[in-house]
Amino acid sequence: MKNKDEVQLIVDGRRLDGRRPDELRKITMKVGVLTRAAGSAYIEWGNNKILVGVQGPRALHPKYLRDPTKAVLRCIYNMAPFSVDERKKPGPDRRSMEISKVITEALSYVVLLEKFPNTGIDVFIEVLQADAGTRCAAITAASLALADAGIPMRDLVAACAAGKVQGQIVLDIMKEEDNYGEADLPVAIAPRKKEIVLMQMDGNLTREEFKKAYELAIKGALQIYEMQKKALLESMKVEIEE
Amino acid sequence: MKIEAYLKREYIRNLVKAGERIDDRDFLEYRSLKIERGYTKVKSPGSAFVELGNTKVLVGISLDVGQPYPDEPNKGVMTTSAELRPLADPYFEAGPPDEHAIELARVVDRGIRESNAIDLEKLFIEEDKVWIVFIDIHVLNNDGNLIDASGIAAISALLDARMPKYEDGQIIRGEWSGKLPVKEVPIPCTTAKICDKLLVDPCLDEEYSMDAQITITTTDRINAIQKSGVGAFKPEEIDQCVDIAFENAKKIRKIVKSAED
Secondary structure, three states: OOOHHHOOOEEOOEEOOOOOOOOOOOEEEEEOOOOOOOEEEEEEEOOEEEEEEEEEEEEOOOHHHOEOOEOEEEEEEEEOOOOOOOOOOOOOOHHHHHHHHHHHHHHHHHEOHHHOOOEEEEEEEEEEEOOOOHHHHHHHHHHHHHHHOOOOEOOOOEEEEEEEEOOEEEEOOOHHHHHHOOEEEEEEEEHHHOEEEEEEEEEEEOHHHHHHHHHHHHHHHHHHHHHHHHHHHHHHHHHHHO | OOHHHHHHHHHHHHHHHOOOOOOOOOOOOOOOEEEEEOOOOOOOOEEEEEEEOOEEEEEEEEEEEEOOOOOOOOOOEEEEEEEEOHHHOOOOOOOOOOHHHHHHHHHHHHHHHHOOOEOHHHHEEEOOEEEEEEEEEEEEEOOOOHHHHHHHHHHHHHHHOEEEEEEOOEEEEEEEEEEOOEOOOOEEEEEEEEOOEEEEOOOHHHHHHOOEEEEEEEOOOEEEEEEEOOOOEOHHHHHHHHHHHHHHHHHHHHHHHHOOO
């Protein structure tokens, strides 16, 4: 890696990939891409490629984990060994276990778990290619996959990160900006009431910078929400034509 | 499912709705905080035993010499682990750290790392040789808010830590030369949301009953945030939590700085 001070990330108001500070990367979403999962979704977000499959609701094992009042939702965030520059050892590591936990909690808020007591709903998130912002892309796709599985939900979950790069607050930071930037703030919301279901931050932000960053992240997530609705409608359209 | 949580939930939530807490605290009041630095000073370079109400956490610092990260060859290395010992809670299990232990360690780590609390540049020894600072969090009794108790214990232990003597490529254990260079005092502050009310420093019963919580670690800036728990915050509640975190951190930082062994 180069020295932090040597890298120019913003030149003439444009970022390395030509984006303006408040612009998202190119994003495409598709719903219902797998046949053996109850629901599935695929997202390409910049250079991120993530596939999500939902299994269940189904009998939960081991039995002692069952909850007679509601379903237990479990998300597993898994990175393919070849998804990053240097091969990642297969299997869960500390980072992916933490991400699995916060995503599980965020999605548990929107899924009507009380409809399926004693069951488990498993959400498998496979990161096939990673390029910063995978947790936001993952949770966005995961909520689509749950909707595709026909599991009742009070809302979707849409996510987007904001960050600080060379003193400037920017939307949807990419890999270089994550490595050399000063802060990263991923935020996931339940868009209908703009409720925050996931928020993490590392770096350094003043009180004012934080407010600016998280308002920008929410704005970004609302754009993502519109794309999610389109992707879901698109999958419905296909069914009617057949 | 945790039957205790299930049984207590409505009781605690009704209390909060009525403006009360189970231990009679104000919503923005921390439990009593006791910090004992140098708890295991005979062996470990730095340590701190923290009691936050009935929550007990011991953090020990170990120092070793090793290789720097290739992208930061002139800097020392820090690493944080947490163990939720089974004596601390009937739901804690022996074995490798679970997601709760990992989250705890990573949130404490982020606060210390991102605030540059440890002056890692001063931990450079020679090419390919730097000091490695191990921060080990040992949770001994869980009565809630492990993140704040552990974060306070971790920075207290770092402030307590001495540098082992290092001569001719050897660490001389038990002999010291100066203090570990610490330049910031990051303080985590956790605020829980229960029935649209915000309460700091949730005890275990309140953790069972809460919708969600958010931990905000501050110096003069915000260095780390972690929302956890099933449940959601309104955007304006996040703003309030940030103000609460800055306010409380000031008070706690004073206690941390004034603690002696």
